[in-house]
Amino acid sequence: MCGRFALSATTKDIEKLQPGLVSKVDIKPRHNISPTQNIAVIRNDLQFTLDSAHWGLIPVWSKDTKIGIKMFNARAETIDEKASFNNAFQKRRCLIPATSFYEWKTISGQTKKQPYEIKLSKNDIFFFAGLWEIWYDEEKKPLLSTTIITTEPNEIISEIYNRMPVILDNDSIDLWLAKNSDSKELKEILKPRKSEDMSVEIADESIFKNRESYVVNKLSLF
Numbered sequence: 001m002c003g004r005f006a007l008s009a010t011t012k013d014i015e016k017l018q019p020g021l022v023s024k025v026d027i028k029p030r031h032n033i034s035p036t037q038n039i040a041v042i043r044n045d046l047q048f049t050l051d052s053a054h055w056g057l058i059p060v061w062s063k064d065t066k067i068g069i070k071m072f073n074a075r076a077e078t079i080d081e082k083a084s085f086n087n088a089f090q091k092r093r094c095l096i097p098a099t100s101f102y103e104w105k106t107i108s109g110q111t112k113k114q115p116y117e118i119k120l121s122k123n124d125i126f127f128f129a130g131l132w133e134i135w136y137d138e139e140k141k142p143l144l145s146t147t148i149i150t151t152e153p154n155e156i157i158s159e160i161y162n163r164m165p166v167i168l169d170n171d172s173i174d175l176w177l178a179k180n181s182d183s184k185e186l187k188e189i190l191k192p193r194k195s196e197d198m199s200v201e202i203a204d205e206s207i208f209k210n211r212e213s214y215v216v217n218k219l220s221l222f
Helices: 009-014 064-072 086-091 170-177 181-187
Strands: 003-008 030-033 036-041 051-055 073-075 093-098 102-106 112-121 126-136 142-151 198-202
Touching: 003 093, 009 051, 009 073, 036 126, 036 142, 086 093, 086 126, 086 181, 093 142, 093 170
Parallel strands: 051 142, 073 142
Antiparallel strands: 003 030, 003 102, 036 051, 036 093, 093 126, 102 112, 112 198, 126 142
8 A cells, every 4th residue: 555655855856857847737745645636647658748637536437536545656556457447557657756755664662653654766756647637527527546556565665554655667668658668578577665765764753643634735727
């Protein structure tokens, strides 16, 4: 599961990663991002365009937005089998920028879990593999939503939790964003990031005391 992450970066920081990136949102650093908030995404239909999406996928066939509360993650192993995710996996993939994510470890004999912050060893901005959908309400107003794909943990994360988000390496990004990528090839890159690429430290629990407000400012619609 990936239910909390951070993006300690600005729009300009993300723009530097890809020349020509077009930004539709104004990103500000956030350290406690949780499901149902809006998060930054780079969609495969508007390649290298930075946008804002509701975290919690809402399939186009859903009657309301409530389903999104439970659909903030999608399992890589069954992503091409589940009706909620299969169509988006084939056509609507995205990158979700982050600088760290959090997991909680169960400690023997204690009721309180220990939070850990996980980063890339180089403290770089990285990208989760994600899916997106556009859902329309009764007034035909669009809502862009997204989910983060998870997979089995690598050796270092398995000591904390039994799942981890898919963090794409640089060689996989173009394949993930390409419109006509083969499904088998796509599933092959939905693997755990290598342990040697990552660093883990005990998280500062004060981060989680207050839910951060929505600070991704929309500059324009789709």
